[in-house]
Amino acid sequence: MTKMKKLLALLLALVMVFALAACSSGSTEDTAEETSSEEFTTATEGVLTMATNAEFPPYEYYENDAVTGIDAEIAAAIAEKLGLELVIEDMAFDSIVAAVTSGKADMGMAGMTITEERLESVDFSEPYATGVQVVIVAEDSAITNVDDLFEGGYTIGVQSSTTGDLYATWDLEDTGLCTVERFNRGADAVAALTSGKIDCVIIDNEPAKAFAEANEGLVILDTAYTEEEYAICFSKDNTALSEAVNEALVELMEDGTVQSIIDKYISAD
Ligand code: ARG
Numbered sequence: 001m002t003k004m005k006k007l008l009a010l011l012l013a014l015v016m017v018f019a020l021a022a023c024s025s026g027s028t029e030d031t032a033e034e035t036s037s038e039e040f041t042t043a044t045e046g047v048l049t050m051a052t053n054a055e056f057p058p059y060e061y062y063e064n065d066a067v068t069g070i071d072a073e074i075a076a077a078i079a080e081k082l083g084l085e086l087v088i089e090d091m092a093f094d095s096i097v098a099a100v101t102s103g104k105a106d107m108g109m110a111g112m113t114i115t116e117e118r119l120e121s122v123d124f125s126e127p128y129a130t131g132v133q134v135v136i137v138a139e140d141s142a143i144t145n146v147d148d149l150f151e152g153g154y155t156i157g158v159q160s161s162t163t164g165d166l167y168a169t170w171d172l173e174d175t176g177l178c179t180v181e182r183f184n185r186g187a188d189a190v191a192a193l194t195s196g197k198i199d200c201v202i203i204d205n206e207p208a209k210a211f212a213e214a215n216e217g218l219v220i221l222d223t224a225y226t227e228e229e230y231a232i233c234f235s236k237d238n239t240a241l242s243e244a245v246n247e248a249l250v251e252l253m254e255d256g257t258v259q260s261i262i263d264k265y266i267s268a269d
Contacts, residue, residue, distance in 0.1 A: 040240035042106045048084040048245075050075045051105035053093035055159070055185040057210040058265035059111040059230075060088075071109045073261045074128065074252065081248040092184060094161035097122055100235050107245060111204060113163045113228040123236050125246040127229035128258055132205040133164050135221040136193060136212055143200055146223045152177035154199040157189035163228060164202035190215060206266060 043049050052071060054060045060069040067088045079086035089105060096112070099105040101121055113131060114124045137143045143154065149172060156172060158165040160182040172178040181198055183189040189201045190211040202225055203211070212218045232249065234242035252258050 040238065040244045042084065042241060043103055044087070046085060047087050048075070048079040048082065048107070049087050049089060049105045051089050051091060051096045051099040051108045052110040053096060054088075054090045055093075055187060056111050056204070056207050058206055060090075060109075070129070070261055070265050071111065073264075074249070074258055075107075075109055077252050077257055077261070078245055078248045081251065082244055093159060097233065100233055103235060103237070106234070106238070106241060108233040111206075111230050112233055114231050115163060115166070115228075117166075118233065121236075122233040123239070123242050124231040124233055125242070125249050126253070127231045128249060128253060129230040129262060131228045131230055133167060133202055133225035133228065134205045134208045135223075135225060136190065136201040136203065136208050136218055137199070137221060138193065138196070139217050139219050141199065141219075143221070145221055146225055149200070150177060154178045155181055155197075157181050157183060157192050157198040157201040159183055159186040159189060159203060162186075162203070164204070164225075167225060168202050187211065190218070193218065 050071075052060045052067065054062055054067045054069075056069075058069050059071045060067055062068070067090060072088060075088070076086050089099070091099060093110060096105075096108040096110055097118065100108045108122070111129070111131060112118075114127060118124070135143065135146060135149070143149060149156070152172075154172075156168045156178050158168050158180060165180065165182060168178070168180045173180045181189070181192065183192065186201070186203050186207050189198070189203070192198045193201050194215050194217070201208075201211075205220070205224070208220050212220055232245060234245070249258070
């Protein structure tokens with residue numbers, strides 16, 4: 001009898017412990033959801049404004065009059081999760097960080113590489129894709145690998161303020177080896193290459209593939225310049241929003257949505 005009572009008491013205690021655990025974990029989940037869906041504010045109520053530079057296929061580019069691509073689709077999925085309408089603002093690549101820090105845009109998403117310098121002015125989400133800086137040259141170019149650039153004497157085209165610009169400037173221009181020409185659009189740099197005005201273009205691998213396919217006589221060097229990670233940037237002053245967006249992004253990575261969007265645009269080869 002007493003044994004039975006002890007057992008009952010023990011069982012009851014166990015039940016209470018589980019009930020408490022369930023209850024407290026339930027309530028933390030509730031508050032977490034509340035913080036992410038209620039406390040953040042956006043530039044325009046009910047709208048998630050994304051700053052981008054739609055010159056960067058397959059991440060962002062125009063199809064008819066609409067901006068489409070990997071970033072546009074991931075952003076749409078994030079907006080849907082947060083119950084917001086996505087509005088995409090197309091601007092020069094080097095205006096994106098300012099649009100975000102001034103609060104005009106809620107986030108910058110533009111195949112943007114996480115860099116030390118950018119981290120001084122903006123926060124970044126978890127990385128969602130990898131980029132590789134590659135070199136595009138004319139088929140008959142004297143440049144056959146990245147090391148050739150360090151022989152010097154070449155004119156290198158880049159999209160202004162991109163990491164391709166930064167590396168070319170630091171490694172090849174500041175050292176007096178080469179000259180760097182900065183273009184507003186990657187496509188303009190490629191056009192200058194096609195017409196023989198410059199010797200190569202340093203740009204991210206996926207747009208490089210698209211540009212090389214669209215223009216006769218261009219090849220991408222097998223040796224890559226450097227590898228990097230793309231992430232969404234935010235103002236450092238709106239952490240409730242950046243946390244909510246990041247949480248949505250992580251969920252979309254975990255459930256495979258991000259990968260399936262990437263696979264839609266990039267064939268594994
Ligand atoms: N990944 C490079 C960077 O962050 C280039 C990005 C260019 N993106 C664009 N949408 N034009 O600098």
